[in-house]
Amino acid sequence: MAPALSSSLEDYLEAIHLLTAHGASARGRDIAERLQVRRPSVTLALRALSARGLVNYAPYDRVTLTAKGRTAARDISRRHEALRRFFVKVLEVEEREAEQVACKMEHALSPAIRRRLTEFARLMKRCPLGGPRWINGGGFHCPAPAARRPRRTSRK
Amino acid sequence: MAPALSSSLEDYLEAIHLLTAHGASARGRDIAERLQVRRPSVTLALRALSARGLVNYAPYDRVTLTAKGRTAARDISRRHEALRRFFVKVLEVEEREAEQVACKMEHALSPAIRRRLTEFARLMKRCPLGGPRWINGGGFHCPAPAARRPRRTSRK
DNA sequence: ATAAAATGTTTTGTGCGCCTAACTTTAGCT
DNA sequence: AGCTAAAGTTAGGCGCACAAAACATTTTAT
CATH class of the missing domain: 1.10.60 (Diphtheria Toxin Repressor; domain 2)
Structure with missing residues (x-):
């Protein structure tokens, strides 16, 4: 059903996982920083991850992992x-x-x-x-x- | 200088290497078969590899590795x-x-x-x-x- | 030799992932 | 509050890798 995550999306998920390690929420800026990509790329990735139910995200809002996302991130x-x-x-x-x-x-x-x-x-x-x-x-x-x-x- | 080969091109090169193992020349059909891609994709890949001097190739002709290509293929x-x-x-x-x-x-x-x-x-x-x-x-x-x-x- | 089959190529289009530039929203002052 | 800086998003575009369909060439079988 759910097609496997692309390498790219796995990277984003992993980055978010690290950034939200201590219960914090992640800023797009930091994700971009960590992955060495530009901000717009992050927005797109967040949409994709959100569509798969892996992150809690709304435009202009910060990001956290869903339970499902956390599980996936931990696996990565x-x-x-x-x-x-x-x-x-x-x-x-x-x-x-x-x-x-x-x-x-x-x-x-x-x-x-x-x-x-x-x-x-x-x-x-x-x-x-x-x-x-x-x-x-x-x-x-x-x-x-x-x-x-x-x-x-x-x-x- | 020469940008590193993409994973994809490395796959093509490796496939050609295997197919030409015994001095044979490789047919596009077989490359496509081995990599599970369609023929047009092979044509494009061959052009790219040829442009980098890794394979000897001309349209409608069979393929062999150049010395440089063989070296690269062996490494892969x-x-x-x-x-x-x-x-x-x-x-x-x-x-x-x-x-x-x-x-x-x-x-x-x-x-x-x-x-x-x-x-x-x-x-x-x-x-x-x-x-x-x-x-x-x-x-x-x-x-x-x-x-x-x-x-x-x-x-x- | 020539027609059919196999192989190779071109054309056109898709999806993904990234970019820059320009715009919008939010957050942080004072 | 009001304004600026920072963060986020949209718009438009590019390159890569692939595909289907249509066209071209070569091979083969008779």
């Missing part, structure tokens, strides 16, 4: 964070780059892959291995395990 | 494969899904992250761990290490 954020964290914590990529790439890839991330990336990042902190370490950005060093018996870490 | 393929392999071999995601997601994400993949994903996938085959195994799609099992002699490890 989850995808974003799963990627970003994986890049930073597991692949040990520079923050800036991780953020930029996550930002573009998040739109394509499937639930299954998101879950596994997250799980994987968690493993890297808990595995008896102590986590593999990159050497000099060029190779992999797999240190000897610190634990003797594998730990059962079953968390869900 | 590398990104695609890095993602696909990582998804399949490390995250143990289903082939079809891995392919689909890789297809969309490949356009955003940075060189550094590509290298690390590749490195990582390699590790999963070589690490003394023998590679972690997913259990039931829900969790991670980190099997007991096979290595005996403790190696010097400096942990952060």
